[in-house]
Amino acid sequence: MKKSVFLGALTLAGLAAGTAMAQDSSTLAAVKERGVLKCGVNPGTPGFAAPDASGKFVGFDVDVCRAVAAAIFGDSEAVEYTPLTSAVRFTALASGEVDMLARNTTWTFSRDVDLKNTFVGVNYYDGQGFMVPKDLGVSSAKELGGATVCIETGTTTELNLADYFRVNNMEYEPVPVESFTEAQTQFLAGACDVYTTDASALAASRASFENPEGYVVLPEIISKEPLGPLVRHGDDNWGDIVRWSLNAMIAAEEYGVTSANATELAKGTENPEINRLLGVEGELGAMLGLDNAWALNIITQVGNYGESFEKNIGENTPVGLARGLNAQWTEGGLIYSPPFR
Amino acid sequence: MTTATNTPEDQGFRLSQLIYDTRYRSITIQVIAMLAFMLIAAFLIRNTIINLSALGKDIDFGFLFNRAAYDINQQIIPYTSDDPHWRAALVGLLNTLLIAILGCTLATVIGVVAGVLRLSKNWLTAKIMTVYVESFRNIPVLLWILAFMAVLSEGLPAPRAFRGEDPAASMWFWDSVAVTNRGTYVPAPVWGSGSSVVVIAFLLSLLGIWAFGKWSNRHFEETGQHLPNFWIKLGILIVPSVLVYFVMGRPVSLSYPELKGFNFDGGLHMRNSMLALWLALSFYTGSFIAEIVRSGILAISKGQTEAAFALGLRPSWTMNLVILPQALRVIIPPLISQYLNLTKNSSLALAVGYMDLRSTLGGTTLNTTGRELECMLLMMLIYLIVSLIISSGMNIYNKSVKLKER
Numbered sequence: 001m002k003k004s005v006f007l008g009a010l011t012l013a014g015l016a017a018g019t020a021m022a023q024d025s026s027t028l029a030a031v032k033e034r035g036v037l038k039c040g041v042n043p044g045t046p047g048f049a050a051p052d053a054s055g056k057f058v059g060f061d062v063d064v065c066r067a068v069a070a071a072i073f074g075d076s077e078a079v080e081y082t083p084l085t086s087a088v089r090f091t092a093l094a095s096g097e098v099d100m101l102a103r104n105t106t107w108t109f110s111r112d113v114d115l116k117n118t119f120v121g122v123n124y125y126d127g128q129g130f131m132v133p134k135d136l137g138v139s140s141a142k143e144l145g146g147a148t149v150c151i152e153t154g155t156t157t158e159l160n161l162a163d164y165f166r167v168n169n170m171e172y173e174p175v176p177v178e179s180f181t182e183a184q185t186q187f188l189a190g191a192c193d194v195y196t197t198d199a200s201a202l203a204a205s206r207a208s209f210e211n212p213e214g215y216v217v218l219p220e221i222i223s224k225e226p227l228g229p230l231v232r233h234g235d236d237n238w239g240d241i242v243r244w245s246l247n248a249m250i251a252a253e254e255y256g257v258t259s260a261n262a263t264e265l266a267k268g269t270e271n272p273e274i275n276r277l278l279g280v281e282g283e284l285g286a287m288l289g290l291d292n293a294w295a296l297n298i299i300t301q302v303g304n305y306g307e308s309f310e311k312n313i314g315e316n317t318p319v320g321l322a323r324g325l326n327a328q329w330t331e332g333g334l335i336y337s338p339p340f341r
Numbered sequence: 342m343t344t345a346t347n348t349p350e351d352q353g354f355r356l357s358q359l360i361y362d363t364r365y366r367s368i369t370i371q372v373i374a375m376l377a378f379m380l381i382a383a384f385l386i387r388n389t390i391i392n393l394s395a396l397g398k399d400i401d402f403g404f405l406f407n408r409a410a411y412d413i414n415q416q417i418i419p420y421t422s423d424d425p426h427w428r429a430a431l432v433g434l435l436n437t438l439l440i441a442i443l444g445c446t447l448a449t450v451i452g453v454v455a456g457v458l459r460l461s462k463n464w465l466t467a468k469i470m471t472v473y474v475e476s477f478r479n480i481p482v483l484l485w486i487l488a489f490m491a492v493l494s495e496g497l498p499a500p501r502a503f504r505g506e507d508p509a510a511s512m513w514f515w516d517s518v519a520v521t522n523r524g525t526y527v528p529a530p531v532w533g534s535g536s537s538v539v540v541i542a543f544l545l546s547l548l549g550i551w552a553f554g555k556w557s558n559r560h561f562e563e564t565g566q567h568l569p570n571f572w573i574k575l576g577i578l579i580v581p582s583v584l585v586y587f588v589m590g591r592p593v594s595l596s597y598p599e600l601k602g603f604n605f606d607g608g609l610h611m612r613n614s615m616l617a618l619w620l621a622l623s624f625y626t627g628s629f630i631a632e633i634v635r636s637g638i639l640a641i642s643k644g645q646t647e648a649a650f651a652l653g654l655r656p657s658w659t660m661n662l663v664i665l666p667q668a669l670r671v672i673i674p675p676l677i678s679q680y681l682n683l684t685k686n687s688s689l690a691l692a693v694g695y696m697d698l699r700s701t702l703g704g705t706t707l708n709t710t711g712r713e714l715e716c717m718l719l720m721m722l723i724y725l726i727v728s729l730i731i732s733s734g735m736n737i738y739n740k741s742v743k744l745k746e747r
Contacts, residue, residue: 087708115711116398136603146602148523153691153700154708162412162422173604174412175523175614176694176705190499191522191613193603
C-alpha cells in the first residue's frame with residue numbers, strides 16, 4: 001500500500017515536471033533560416049505537378065510553390081518538393097513536414113475548419129468528371145449503372161461518387177486504388193470501366209495515354225472542386241504570404257504584367273495599382289515581412305497566372321485545358337484577386 | 342544462513358539496506374526501473390497531448406457515429422454509404438478476418454505439402470520445393486501481393502472480351518466459371534425454402550463422421566481390425582445429404598454468372614484484390630510453414646520410423662500414427678507465430694485496394710475525418726485483440742497435442 005502511494009506520487013511529480021515542447025512560432029523565420037521552402041506536391045499529375053525528364057518538378061501547382069519561394073528568397077528554385085499521396089498530405093502539413101501544400105486539394109468546410117487548415121485561395125476551379133473508353137458506347141454518366149469505377153481512396157471524389165450514384169439510384173462497384181498512377185494502370189487494363197476524379201486530372205491523365213482518342217471524358221461534372229494551396233492553422237502571417245503570392249500572379253495577369261515586361265514596368269508606371277504590386281510605391285512587401293520586390297520576383301521568375309496556365313496546362317499543351325471557369329473575372333471567369341492596396 | 346545461529350539484535354530497518362542488503366537490493370532496482378519507465382511513458386503521453394492541443398486537436402471518438410458516406414465493394418454484412426463509420430470499420434474487420442481465415446487455411450495446406458515434399462527422396466520434387474521456399478520467403482510479401490495483382494489484372498481478359506459473336510475469351514467449366522481481370526465469378530448456391538433441412542442433414546452427417554471415427558478407433562483398439570474408414574466416411578458425408586436434397590424437392594439451386602451490362606452478374610464474385618492478397622499471403626506464409634514442418638519432421642529421431650517399419654506399419658501409417666503426432670509438438674508453437682504474421686500482413690491489403698480494416702478505418706475513414714490518432718489507436722487495439730484471440734485459440738490446441746507427462 002505504502003509503495004503504491006509512493007509510486008503514484010513520483011509519477012505525478014514526473015507528469016508535472018515534464019516540459020512542454022516549445023512550438024516554433026514563425027514559419028517564415030524557420031523557412032528563412034533553412035534557406036529553402038518545403039512544399040508538398042502531387043507525386044505525378046502531368047501539367048499540375050510531375051517530374052520532368054531531368055527529375056525536376058514542374059507544373060501549374062509547382063508554380064505556386066516557386067512563386068512563394070521567389071517572394072521569400074528572390075529565388076524560385078529554393079524549393080524542396082515533397083511528393084505526397086492524398087492520404088498523407090494533411091498529416092504532413094500538420095506535423096510541419098512541409099510548410100505548405102500546393103497539391104490540387106479541394107477546399108471543403110471540414111478540411112478548413114475541422115482539420116485546422118487554412119486555404120489561402122483557389123488556383124483552379126475544378127469539378128469531378130468521368131472518363132470511359134470510347135468503345136464502351138456510353139455518352140452520359142447516367143448510363144453508368146452497374147459499372148465498375150476506379151477511384152482514389154481518401155479523396156472527396158470517393159464521397160461525391162457514392163452520393164451521385166445513390167441520388168441517381170444506380171448500382172456501381174468501386175475499385176479503390178491508392179494512387180493516380182495505379183488508377184491509370186487499372187483503367188487501361190480494363191479492370192474498371194470508368195475512372196473518376198477531377199476533370200482537370202482526367203484531361204491530364206488522358207493526355208499521357210498512348211491512345212488518347214480511344215477515351216472520352218463524359219459531359220457530366222458532378223461536384224464543385226475548388227483546388228488551391230493551403231497552410232496549417234496558427235500562423236496568419238505565413239498564410240498571408242502564400243495567399244498574396246498567388247494573388248500577385250493573378251493580379252499581374254489582370255493588369256497585363258508579364259515575365260517579359262515586369263522589369264520594365266517596375267521602373268514606374270501611370271497605374272498606381274501596378275506600382276504598388278511591383279513595389280515602386282508603398283511598403284506592401286515590408287508588411288508581409290518580405291523584400292519590397294517580392295511580387296516582381298514572382299512575376300519575372302515564375303510568370304503571371306495566365307502565363308503559368310498556358311505553359312503547363314493550356315490549350316497548346318498535351319493536357320489541353322481551356323480557361324473556362326479559370327479565366328479572369330474580366331473575361332467571364334472566376335479568377336479574381338482582391339486589390340493590392 | 343550464518344544468521345540462523347547467531348541472530349544479531351534487531352537494529353530496525355536502515356535506509357542503506359536498500360542498496361547493501363541483497364534481500365532488498367533487487368526490489369530497489371526494480372522499483373527504480375519501474376519509476377523510470379513510468380516517467381518516460383508519462384512524458385511521452387503528456388507531450389502528445391500538449392502537442393495535439395497546440396495543433397488544436399483533441400482526442401474524440403465521436404466521429405465513429407457519423408455517416409461514413411463512402412462505399413465498400415466487398416461486404417460480408419450489409420452496408421451502404423448511409424451507415425456510420427463504425428459499421429464501415431466492422432465491414433473492414435470482417436474482410437480482414439475472412440482473408441486471415443482463408444489465408445491461414447491455404448498457407449497450412451501449402452506449407453505441409455511443401456515441407457513434406459522437400460524431404461522427398463525424389464531429387465526433382467525436393468529441389469522444386471527448395472526453389473519455392475527460398476524464393477517466396479526471401480522476397481518481401483508486399484512485392485508478391487503486387488506481383489499477383491499485376492498478373493491478375495493485366496494478364497486476364499476484361500469482361501468486354503466475353504461479348505460478341507466471336508468473343509476473344511470464353512468461360513470455363515461448361516460456361517459456369519468466368520475468370521476476368523475484375524475477379525473470378527463462380528456459381529453460387531441459392532437457398533430456397535426447405536434448404537435449411539438439407540443444411541441440418543449435412544451438419545448431422547458431419548457429426549456422424551466424427552462419431553464413426555471415435556467408434557472405429559475403439560473398434561481398432563479392441564479387435565485390431567482396420568475398417569475402410571475413408572470410404573465409409575465419404576459415404577456418411579454424401580449419401581444422407583443427397584437423399585434429403587431430393588426428398589425436399591431440390592431446394593438448393595445454383596446461380597451462374599452471366600454477362601449483363603458492364604459486368605458479370607450472378608454467382609459469387611471473388612475480386613482480384615482478394616485473390617491476389619489471399620494467394621500472395623498464403624504462398625508467402627506457406628514457405629515459412631514448410632520450413633517449420635520440415636524441421637518438425639526432422640526433429641523426430643529416425644529410430645521411430647525404423648521401429649514402426651519393424652513392427653510392419655505401412656509408410657502412410659508410420660507418418661500418420663507415429664511421426665506426425667510427435668512432430669506436431671514441435672510444429673505448433675512456431676506455427677502460431679506464422680498465423681499471427683499472416684493476419685497482420687493482411688493489412689498490406691490497401692496496396693491492391695482490398696477493403697480490410699486498414700483500408701476502411703485506417704484509410705478512407707481516417708482521411709475523410711482527419712482523426713489520425715484515434716483511428717490508429719483503435720486499429721492497433723483491434724489487431725491486438727484479434728491476434729490475442731488467435732494465439733489463445735492455438736495455445737488451447739497446442740495443449741491438446743503436446744506431450745502429456747504423467
